[in-house]
Amino acid sequence: MAEVLEHYLSLATKAIFIENILLAYFLGMCSFLAISKKVETSIGLGMAVIFVNGITVPLNWVMKTYIISPGALKWTNISGIDKVDLSFLKYIVFIAIIAATVQLVEMLLDKFSPSLYNSLGIFLPLIAVNCAILGSSLFMGERGYNLAESTVFGISSGVGFAMAIVMMSAIRFKLKYSNVPDGLKGLGITMILTGLLSMAYLSFSGIQL
């Protein structure tokens, strides 16, 4: 039992710190740069990413394992179907699942939890086109995780993204009062700061799990 727990814990640590989806793989940069101007909004976006990532990665795992991998349709017991290979449909299926989940989550939240909807609402549509979400699903496929592992991976890469964006918005808030060269204002200085942040995260790569 302890070993199993340790396995998931180290998977989570790896996804949050060592292989941070934003600072090591550059995924989700667009929304990271656009949203990180205020702390409150970045907390909102971070929460929405954790939420949607935690749902879509396992859901896409199910789609991948039972529908689109080569021979995955064996459970239907139709003769000859184990030769069917739908893996070229991977991208379309993944993005359709993500877009549909986002829509569904938006409607459910609106109905059952208006307060959560009000705080996450405007960020949910943005998430359908956030590369961090599609990227996590694609990484899940490439690294061959099982269902439990992909759930843990989905949530913790969301946590990694949320941490990075909240940190960045706090730094940018302070930046308002500093004297930055004209051409470097805005995007340029944010890029360089992200570089420094990612350099700090590099120090986690010494951790052996």
Added chain:
Amino acid sequence: MSTKKNSVFSDPLISNNPITRQVLGICSALAVTVKVDVAMVMALALILVLTLSNIIISTLRKKIPSTIRIIVQLMVIASLVVLADELLRAFLFDISKQLSVFVGLIITNCIVMGRAEAFAMQNPPKYSLLDGLGNGIGYGMILIIVSVIREVLGSGSIMNISIFPASMYVENGGWYVNNGLMLLAPGAFIVLGLLIWIQRTVTNYIEE
């Protein structure tokens, strides 16, 4: 008429560059720029997808209901990305392995969605074609500049051909060591940040 055509094509090259000015498509600009050849292939794949998606979406623009336009756009783009991915696997398998998930991520690359939404939905196909080409080439240019800097400083080579003599390196009794940081994530962020600084100083653009 021809001036509009020209500006649609040439604006995104330098003054309204998708990466340094419009802040679109940063993810892949950072991730695939360790080697020049990989960056070139990625740029070609993006130009292909962006131009075709702009043409298709602007041809369909009057038939797409605005409530489901995001999903329609995503489906068009995703199908084109599948096409690009299959082509890469067929003809450039090694590079397609190095690009790993980033070809698939062209789907959510903000340039493609952004141009579809901002330009192709309002303009006829022939302008959308030029807009797609212009933005694709503008993106490719930045990708290649970043990757040249990173490959020269990080691996001491261009297109996998060493440019420094072997005797210059410390292992062979010289004085030079490659800067390993350039191959890692922070190198990419800092090179692109400095490039943005240069572009904005040259075009005189200040963000408030």
